[in-house]
Structure formats: C-alpha cells, structure tokens
Amino acid sequence: MNITLRLQRFDPETAAPVAKYQEYDIEISDVSTVLDAIIKIHEEIDGTVAMRYSCRSSICGSCAVKINGSAALGCKTRLVEVAEEGGTITVEPVGNLPVIKDLISDFQPFWDKIRSISPYLKTTGPEPENERIASNESMANLLTAVNCIMCGCCVSDCTVLEVDPSFIGPAALAKAWRFTSDPRDSATNDRLKYLNDIDGGMWDCTRCLKCIEVCPKQVAPMDRIMEMREAAIEAGNTNTAGYRHTESFYNSVKKNGRLDETRLAIDSAGWTNIPRLLDLAPIGIAAMRKGKLPPLIPHKSEDHKKVQELYERVENDTE
Secondary structure, three states, rough: EEEEEEEEEEOOOOOOOEEEEEEEEEEOOOOOOOHHHHHHHHOOOOOOOOOOOOOOOOOOOEEEEOOOOOOEEEEOHHHHHOOOOOOOOEEEEEOOEEEEOOOOOOOOHHHHHHHHOOOOOOOOOOOOOOOOOHHHHHHHHHHHOOOOOOOOOHHHEEEHHHHHHOOOOOHHHHHHHHHOOOOOOOHHHHHHHHHHHHHHHHHHHOOOOHHHHHHHOOHHHHHHHHHHHHHHHOOOOOOOOOHHHHHHHHHHHHHOOOOHHHHHHHHHHHHOOOHHHHHHHHHHHHHHHHHOOOOOOOOOOOOOOHHHHHHHHHHHHHH
C-alpha cells in the first residue's frame, strides 16, 4: 500500500519554534497501523521524528494522536480505515495539551486534573483482615470506567477544554465517577459536592459527544458525567447554575411545549444573583438591538397539551 503521511512537526530548540507539516511517501503493508507507518518513517527515512509509544497493543495509551482531525490510538488505527490507496493521512499531537516536540504532548496538565479528584478509595472504620469486598454487580457497573487507559483522547477532542482550560475534563470526571459509584468508598457525598461546586466541574460539560466518539475503550465519559450529575442532585447539591438550568429547561418545556429562553437564562443565573444578572444585561441589550431577543412572554406550541400529557405519563411511570 502506497500512502502519504503528513506529520505535524515542532522543534522547541529552533530559533523560532513554529508548528509545520512535513509529508512522507511510503510503501507499507495494508494491514499496518498508523503507528507502524510512523515507526517506519522514524527508522528508515527521518530519525528526527518524535513519537511516544510503548505496548503497541491498545493497552498503555501512549500512542494517542490526532488522525485526520480526530483523536485515536496510533496502534489501533489501521491505515486502510483512514485512507485509500495513494491517499494522505494527517497526524498531529493530541489537542488541548502543550506540545513538547512533534507528536509528543505534555501530559502534566492531564495528570494534575486526575490528581485533583483524589483517584483512590477513601474509607472509614477499622481495616478489614483481608480486603474490602465489592459485589460482582457493583464491579460490573464500575467496569466501564475501570477500562480507561488514560490515553487522553477524550481530553484532546473536548470542545469545552478548547475554550476553557479550567474545565476538569472528561477523563478526570470519568475517573471521579468510578469512585463515587464504588460502594466501598466513604467519601461519595464529599466528592459529589466538590465536583458540583467548583468552577470547571461536572456542570461545565456541554454534552457534545466527542469524548464518546473517540474513546478507544468505550468508557463513554459523557455518560459517566451525566450519571454523576444525577447523583449530585439526589445528594442535595442543587444550589448551582447547572442544576437551575436543568430545572428551568424541564419546567419551561413542560409548561409551554417549547423552551422559554429568556427565563432559562435568568433561572440559571439565579433571580437573586445580581452580579451575574448584570453580566447578562449587555448580552440581552445586544440581542434586542439585533432583533434576536426571545419574547418576554413565551409562545406555547400548538401541541403543548400533548407535551404535558407525555410529561405526566413519564413522571407517573417513575414514581
């Protein structure tokens, strides 16, 4: 198979470090992976190409890169899956992390956020004679998060981290879920309160689905975050913009059959949160000037009574 690899190159030791792209034309077996192709380039064409890898078996997570714009494991992605004969494959370092050199990213911010959620069991009471036992059912539930190999693919493609580096990120939140859902952990409520209250916590996820799409181990970080939100609410953590946003969305659609965008913004901020409401004022004025301000009295959909009936049916089924 003839293929062109377009690699992003970056050398911090040059006089004016800047990312650029370099193309390599190679002939390689069509059963080879993207990582195989990069190794071939490093060993036979250009020994200066820098790439991180280890197990080559989709276990260590070291070879995560962006392949044609989406994060993936180089050792798990076959060339024929991402390009045709004679095609071009673009390989870049994972996103939302500083680049050290070429395809190697600095994972220190990633690990700092993992450490921030205390990724270990916190227990109380006397130490058991042997070990703390978890039931088969509870371990089966935890298996999805336990399968995480810390490759950083979800962090790379997280759309929130692109604009807000303070967001704790999908990998750390999925790891936090693993402990909040462990029956042996004694700090579940404290963990939920911490992740509910901090800036960049569980409520900053926008549910874009990218972390689910790129995760090589089907951990589905976004689903874990949504489950953790539900657990936080059930634990009584309701004094947050995220919870108020959820409640306002639910209630306005139930009442009107459609979203009341004006009330959603005010409810989310909090009716007594004067500083936040003042922050929203310029946005409202700009929207009004451009004719984009939602009506102060919301319109009801023609079938809003059917929507209410659907709500009542679902609410009755869950009681």
